[in-house]
Amino acid sequence: MKIVCNKSDLLKGVSIVSKAVPSKTTMPILECILIDASMDIIKLTANDMELGIQTVIEGDIITNGMIAIDAKLFSDIVRKLPDNLITIESKENNQTTITCEKAKFDLSEKAADEFSFLPEIEKSNQFKISQFSLKELIRQTIFSIADNDSNKQMTGELFEIKEGLFRVVSLDGHRISIRKIELGEETEDTKLIVPGKTLQEISKILSGELESMVTISYTNNHIVFEFDQTMVVSRLIEGDYFKIDQMLSKDYETKIKVNKRELLSAIDRATLFVKEGDKKPIIIDIKDESMELQIKSQIGSMDESIEIHKDGKDLMIGFNPRFLIDALRVIDDEEVTLYLMNAKAPCFIKDEDENYIYLVLPVNFSSIA
């Protein structure tokens, strides 16, 4: 194999597929990027068996062929080369030579046939969404997946399509995040559980452009995202997702409107008194025109009042400040509305059309207050 490409094209491709290179593995071949120039295009691929990414880069193929090469070393080399043409040539004895201007690198390649190629996915079921929307939906929900494996479903997000509405859901036992958008076309109903890691990596690759579309196809076991010159293939998480609709009550006794930035800053300040791992709640005392935020710990205490518009009853309720912060941070609205029932029922932060719904469970504070 011998190919020539621009540093910038190569670097972009390598950093895209590197997202699927596992940081730890017992199989050295998984640490490799496959450079496939066996046909008339140059494809880079990495695959950690759960998540695989393939991208096509610009370049000239002088001799067809295919090599597997250590991803970390290869990407470091490309990054440090001058901004010029790079030649990659496979030599005898499994040696690859990389040259750029007067610099020449020799390193050993792995046998390309040991590489685990991406599975062939039948693309019968599919829908389209803009890069912008997909990136936003992920950003606005990904924080509330559970990061441990004790419940596999919680480590993923629900992708649900129902009557043309696309709903993305994540939950971790203390809170639920839901984002919804309309799909432009009539799409078949489905429910998929996509691994959180897949979504985190995809969201780093997505350009986030409004005009550029992502085609999402799926089978029972796999989901495929195609955009720009890139294809991301991921396993799905098996099993049924949680029945969330029965947790979403529309009743409330107290409804407040508040400036988002003010509320977020105040809660953020309160966290100064909560040490890592400590479970001090922030206590919110809702009155007619204002609410008072209070936190107390061994370190000290904070007290701050914020102006609000309130409908309904007064209420005193406690929360894990972290959970409120996570939700408020991803909401783009200037003003947010909170719906509350009583001190033991969940708080809902949602907009009128329920394009976003953040449910946060309260914390018992009776022993503290």
Place this chain on the structure above:
Amino acid sequence: MKIVCNKSDLLKGVSIVSKAVPSKTTMPILECILIDASMDIIKLTANDMELGIQTVIEGDIITNGMIAIDAKLFSDIVRKLPDNLITIESKENNQTTITCEKAKFDLSEKAADEFSFLPEIEKSNQFKISQFSLKELIRQTIFSIADNDSNKQMTGELFEIKEGLFRVVSLDGHRISIRKIELGEETEDTKLIVPGKTLQEISKILSGELESMVTISYTNNHIVFEFDQTMVVSRLIEGDYFKIDQMLSKDYETKIKVNKRELLSAIDRATLFVKEGDKKPIIIDIKDESMELQIKSQIGSMDESIEIHKDGKDLMIGFNPRFLIDALRVIDDEEVTLYLMNAKAPCFIKDEDENYIYLVLPVNFSSIA
């Protein structure tokens, strides 16, 4: 005590003195900042017993007094407050209240009289240098101090004044870095060993302005830096510094001029093949018009040639690439000159006036080449 100051003034002062707050200590009072408003100015002080920093901030004193307060918590609170007036008030029961707009924090203070105040230093011996020069001198030498304590002198830098010339020297057993400038006035000859940590922290505080001066005073045991509204007091390292002049030979057999950026990039690329802790040398083969850089390791090999202007003999010599990189990175010249004797003698990188001299010992490569 009750004072009122701007968030930005307070934050700036707190982050300056925080440089002298130890990250680990068994004495809780050392983790504090002293706020001293007992006279007609507001002084902030921190002191880890080796290094002490004091700075004066703008603000109004409502009631005189003095408190000690946890540095980390205090600086986090100030950072997260709105950009407005902050009131700090000492209450009964060793409680301090910090208020800003509608936010109110209560935290416990430490007894100010437990605080270890800065030592009074007699300022009879002193000289002046611009903030810019001091910051540059530190940046261009600090990288070659030794970071372990096996030899105390190596963890500091020599400040030497001789016949109006100010010379800053650091060395670690493999290399020596020397920077020299003329002082504007007739100054008394002296030799001081300043702790590397002191210089690292000072260089973060120095604005680096050409017009603003630093006054440096010293006794047998202490050095004091005064600039802007800030005073930094540090212990000196005891003992005699190494006799470096006898290591600085002016003889050479090979002299080469080379573009600094090209040389630096090539050596930087070569380090890709050297894993952390590995001691692979880079081998430099100096010929008439070019030199060839080579590195070989288990991972792979690199080979690159660079154009040079050479006087004298051909030479093949090996170096720890890290040491060459460290020196080249801090040199601002576009072209650098290297002076070499043979494969076992040190390489000198220096300018004609010897404003900077970097000595790097070679590495034996006979077994490798």
